[in-house]
Amino acid sequence: MFDVDSYSSIAIPANMLKVALPIGIGLASAVYLTMKMTNHDGFSTDRSIPMVRIRSGDTTHDAEYFENQDKFLAECEKTYGLVFNCLVLGQKVTVVSGSLAREIFMNQDFSFMDAIDEMTGIQAFTMSVIKSNRRADSPVIHEIIRDNISPNLPLFTPRIVEQLTTAVEKELGDGDGKLVENPLRIFQNMIAGAMASVFMGLEVAKNQKVLDSFIDCTYDFGQVLGQGKKDSWHAFGNRAKYGVLNPLRKHVNIMVEAATPVILKRRQQEAEAVAKGQEYKRPMDIMQRLLDNSEKYGFIDIEDEVLAQIAKERQQERQSKLDAGEVASERDFDGTKLDSRRDLDFSAAAIKRMVRMDSFVREIFRFRMERLSLAHLARKNVVLSNGMVITKGSKAIINMRSINQDSEMQGEDPTEFRPWRFVGKSKSATKASGDFLAFGMGRHACPGRFLAIQELKTVGSLMVQKYSKIEIQDPSKSMSILLSRLGQPLDTGLIFTSRTFSPSAEKYY
């Protein structure tokens, strides 16, 4: 390393560096893009896959697609069949429809993560703050969620409900025709609070800085992933930007700062319990489970010195208790544990029983899912069951329209929004299958879907329980809101009106 100030006074003036840097980045990006264009075709080069004709006057399919996505895709399916090549969303993609779509998810030679990285450069963003399991396709995160969150949802439910209820009270309160101009931000806040309590425990989730970090983190990810069209520039820009200055670093520091005293206290309490011969009542959150299983998941501890210190303190604590002769007998917590577990199970079961809310959530995913989404990059040549080949390095994107608007799969009037469409159909919102691909399917199906759906159902039922009416401020926008992409900010406010009494939510569906 050299000191820029003293170096620049001899050789290059500091201002030159400011100019040289962007030029360097510009040159590098041009080289990168040229390489990319010659290396990757984007869509499969199998000649039997038809290329959709480009409308005269257009250079890509984007304009035609965005004018009417459903019409465009329906016509393509009719003219070209289930598989066709397109220049859409700023990319070259091979569209895979209907019954063939499941093959993209079930074949391990397709990678969703690789496609996302190619479009957004997200790995540069996440990898620079990850210390362990740095392999891009490491299954560890999937395993952590699958093993620790989903089976423990009954235990997390009451705290999620509590967090969400408090947030509704605080953010929306008693709405008597109260206008909320930016409802999306409020719902983001609510979800962030609930997520923080599940991941880091109730104590840490009280820390406003941590909550802000959870919210900003989601926002930062949104920035990286981008909206709508993504092209190589977006990905390149992200790689260049986040490789150097990563906003996640700040969030990691905030989390570590907030978590360290809590971890130390927990270690202390555990040591005391062990010294007394008692069972340590482990806090129920992901942070504790990761601490307990750090070896299994191959984690490098965030603070090796802290843990060494903790181990030393625990040893001292044990020793002093032993020396003082304080050895308590083992206690049976069964009674109290069972009581609380039963309560918790009941709350989770209650949410599970909300079959209409479940159908409503699934219908929203079905209805509002982007028509072309979940691109997967082919790591090898993959032969589809119809004989067509998705060539190595090309991207297969799923034609959601062909699935979400298929009456065989979805029932009557698939173009209508019907909230109770799935009631009594054994098609729950968490069931990843060929007729519901919002969470993918197969080995890589989203492991977080149980948590995500539970939260959405909880928010939905809290809303129904508390408010008799939630109106769109500008009713002329009702249809465009229903047709907008999931997560897209509304361009109008919402008006909340409270119920005067609060009966059970389920009655109001």
Ligand code: HEM
């Ligand atoms: C509404 C919310 C969510 C949606 C729509 C969603 C959707 C998806 C989709 C489509 C995939 C890719 C499946 C594939 O590769 O074919 C995925 C993967 C994944 N999701 Fe989610 N997800 C959501 C929430 C969550 C949450 C809350 C978590 C964490 C708690 C999570 C963790 C993951 C992980 C770790 C993967 C990678 C799985 C793997 O590659 O093995 N997701 N998600």
